[in-house]
């Protein structure tokens with residue numbers, strides 16, 4: 001990857017991680033809103049909820065190692081994870097489709113991709129992933145599941161026709177209740193292998 005591009009992406013990632021340091025404070029507000037007004041994704045419109053830097057760097061390495069090109073991401077937020085994915089596909093010549101429910105987050109993410117110089121490699125689909133990915137008809141090498149967990153199963157099932165022998169499904173927050181139920185269903189299907197990473201925070205699903 002060209003040195004200038006690498007520098008731009010790293011700078012944007014650093015700035016976003018810096019800003020996300022206040023997530024825990026914003027989370028308290030979001031949680032309070034949810035207690036009093038019911039759970040709404042918009043309560044979390046200012047919170048990053050991003051993957052860790054270690055996860056991002058490992059994802060980038062995985063993309064390069066497996067020569068992954070076609071990536072779909074559920075849950076863009078402000079684009080931290082997507083930027084790590086972009087670092088990977090810059091080396092493999094790939095493309096990313098990412099989807100975000102909250103319009104203001106999708107807009108900010110798009111600005112971040114522009115600032116990092118990788119906007120042309122990323123399609124941001126704004127709206128509910130069940131709608132924005134409904135007609136996704138190209139094959140998927142890597143699916144990153146990092147949106148609200150109750151959608152993991154229906155989304156996985158909707159995208160199953162796009163999987164192939166080498167596909168990898170990266171499941172973040174695998175230790176959460178809703179995700180556990182999803183993983184139990186997938187584990188019951190003999191077509192799939194499950195591998196736990198980071199002490200159970202992530203599960204990689206591969207096809208047998």
Ligand SMILES: C[S@@+](CC[C@H](N)C(=O)[O-])C[C@H]1O[C@@H](n2cnc3c(N)ncnc32)[C@H](O)[C@@H]1O
Nearest residue numbers: 049050051075077080081100101128129147148
């Ligand atoms: C955990 S955050 C994603 C973090 C991001 N992957 C990162 O590491 O920087 C989850 C995001 O999924 C979005 N989301 C939740 N439900 C969604 C849906 N039905 N369709 C699309 N995005 C959704 C939320 O608005 C939130 O921004």
